[in-house]
Amino acid sequence: DADVTQTPRNRITKTGKRIMLECSQTKGHDRMYWYRQDPGLGLRLIYYSFDVKDINKGEISDGYSVSRQAQAKFSLSLESAIPNQTALYFCATSDSRLAGVNEQFFGPGTRLTVL
Amino acid sequence: AQSVSQHNHHVILSEAASLELGCNYSYGGTVNLFWYVQYPGQHLQLLLKYFSGDPLVKGIKGFEAEFIKSKFSFNLRKPSVQWSDTAEYFCAVNPSGYSTLTFGKGTMLLVSP
Numbered sequence: 001d002a003d004v005t006q007t008p009r010n011r012i013t014k015t016g017k018r019i020m021l022e023c024s025q026t027k028g029h030d031r032m033y034w035y036r037q038d039p040g041l042g043l044r045l046i047y048y049s050f051d052v053k054d055i056n057k058g059e060i061s062d063g064y065s066v067s068r069q070a071q072a073k074f075s076l077s078l079e080s081a082i083p084n085q086t087a088l089y090f091c092a093t094s095d096s097r098l099a100g101v102n103e104q105f106f107g108p109g110t111r112l113t114v115l
Numbered sequence: 116a117q118s119v120s121q122h123n124h125h126v127i128l129s130e131a132a133s134l135e136l137g138c139n140y141s142y143g144g145t146v147n148l149f150w151y152v153q154y155p156g157q158h159l160q161l162l163l164k165y166f167s168g169d170p171l172v173k174g175i176k177g178f179e180a181e182f183i184k185s186k187f188s189f190n191l192r193k194p195s196v197q198w199s200d201t202a203e204y205f206c207a208v209n210p211s212g213y214s215t216l217t218f219g220k221g222t223m224l225l226v227s228p
Binding site: 033035040041042043044045048050056058090092102103104105106107108109 | 219
């Protein structure tokens with residue numbers, strides 16, 4: 001969805017490096033999510049945020065941290081990247097005011113490779 | 116914890132064949148249900164959703180899904196697939212009162228011309 005953007009789209013880095021993935025949205029949604037996608041494993045939730053002051057761990061938060069700088073921005077950091085964090089990362093948003101509150105809208109993804 | 120099971124990891128069909136992708140979930144209460152599609156190299160897009168009412172839900176591109184509460188299932192169907200339906204399909208469940216979605220592992224559909 002063009003209203004949800006992610007930068008960078010592709011990144012290759014080395015083990016031990018700190019990496020930040022950024023997500024911005026113009027949909028005016030209050031809720032934002034970070035997922036990783038691995039072949040055969042589907043999407044797994046890393047962190048989610050229901051507003052600027054609310055951050056929650058998801059299924060696989062170890063090795064990751066997040067920052068909700070504003071309602072429209074939600075960043076994911078890998079403090080010290082390791083090879084098994086090589087994956088496709090998606091940001092998503094949802095609007096708690098809408099019926100079907102958990103319909104989520106996805107960004108284009110960031111392909112991260114950790115060597 | 117909730118779980119979502121998609122029965123087939125890979126499905127190969129010829130154009131014009133009928134499609135049914137299975138999805139079962141483990142939560143016993145009220146649920147919201149979704150099917151998302153991911154075309155090659157693209158992000159996830161919503162195909163259809165069920166919140167309440169008619170258990171037969173119609174989505175985009177001729178897809179439909181039927182919610183069968185007694186079977187904890189939400190199977191995706193299309194009467195006649197096209198080559199352009201080649202994609203990965205994800206079922207997702209949101210139990211009522213929970214704040215997040217749980218996704219299945221996905222089914223990769225390959226439609227040969």
